Amino acid sequence: xxxxxxxxxxxxxxxxxxxxxxxxxxxxxxxxxxxxxxxxxxxxxxxxxxxxxxxxxxxxxxxxxxxxxxxxxxxxxxxxxxxxxxxxxxxxxxxxxxxxxxxxxxxxxxxxxxxxxxxxxxxxxxxxxxxxxxxxxxxxxxxxxxxxxxxxxxxxxxxxxxx
Numbered sequence: 001x002x003x004x005x006x007x008x009x010x011x012x013x014x015x016x017x018x019x020x021x022x023x024x025x026x027x028x029x030x031x032x033x034x035x036x037x038x039x040x041x042x043x044x045x046x047x048x049x050x051x052x053x054x055x056x057x058x059x060x061x062x063x064x065x066x067x068x069x070x071x072x073x074x075x076x077x078x079x080x081x082x083x084x085x086x087x088x089x090x091x092x093x094x095x096x097x098x099x100x101x102x103x104x105x106x107x108x109x110x111x112x113x114x115x116x117x118x119x120x121x122x123x124x125x126x127x128x129x130x131x132x133x134x135x136x137x138x139x140x141x142x143x144x145x146x147x148x149x150x151x152x153x154x155x156x157x158x159x160x161x162x163x
Contacts (some may be wrong), residue, residue, distance in 0.1 A: 005077070009084035017088035026163050034089030037082050042150040044079035046143045048072035056066040090118070101107055 021030050051072050094114030098107040132142045 005080050006084040006087065009081055010087045013085040013152040014088040017092050020089070021092055021096055024040040027093060027100060030089045030096075031153075032091050032157040032161055034086045034093065035150075035157045037086035037089065039147075039152050039154045041079040041082035041086065042143070042147040044075045044082065046147045048079075049143060051075075091115075094118075100157070110118070 006012065015033075017030060020026055020033060023029065079155070092149075095111050098110035102110045127143060132145065133139055
C-alpha cells in the first residue's frame with residue numbers, strides 16, 4: 001500500500017497546490033505548506049518509535065498483533081500520506097520560482113537544476129538508508145535523521161516567509 005499512497009495523494013493534493021500557488025504570496029505559502037507537511041510526516045513516522053512494542057489491547061494477540069504495532073503502522077501510514085500529499089507543493093514550486101526570479105533565458109536552467117536536485121536527494125536517501133540501518137534496532141537513527149533533515153526546510157520557510 002505504501003507504493004500506492006504517493007500517486008493517490010499526489011492527485012488529491014494537486015488542486016490545493018495550484019490554488020494556493022495562485023494566491024497572494026503563493027510561492028512562499030506553497031513552500032511553507034510543503035515543508036510543514038514533510039516535517040509532520042517525518043514526525044508521525046518518528047512518533048511510532050515512542051510506542052511500546054509489547055503493548056496489548058486485543059483479546060487475541062496471535063490474530064491481531066499488539067496494539068503498539070497497530071498504532072505504529074497507523075502512524076507510519078499517516079506520515080507517508082502526509083509526505084505524499086506534500087509532493088505537489090514541492091514539485092510545482094521550482095517552476096514557479098524560476099518564472100518569478102529568473103529572466104526568460106535562464107528559466108529552463110533554473111527549473112532543471114531545482115527539479116534535478118530533488119532526484120539527487122532521493123538518490124542520496126537510497127544510499128543513506130542501508131548505510132545507517134544494518135539491523136532493525138538501527139531504524140530509530142534513520143527516522144530521527146529524517147526528522148532533522150525535514151526540519152531544515154521548514155525552519156528556512158519560517159525564517160524567510162514574508163508574512
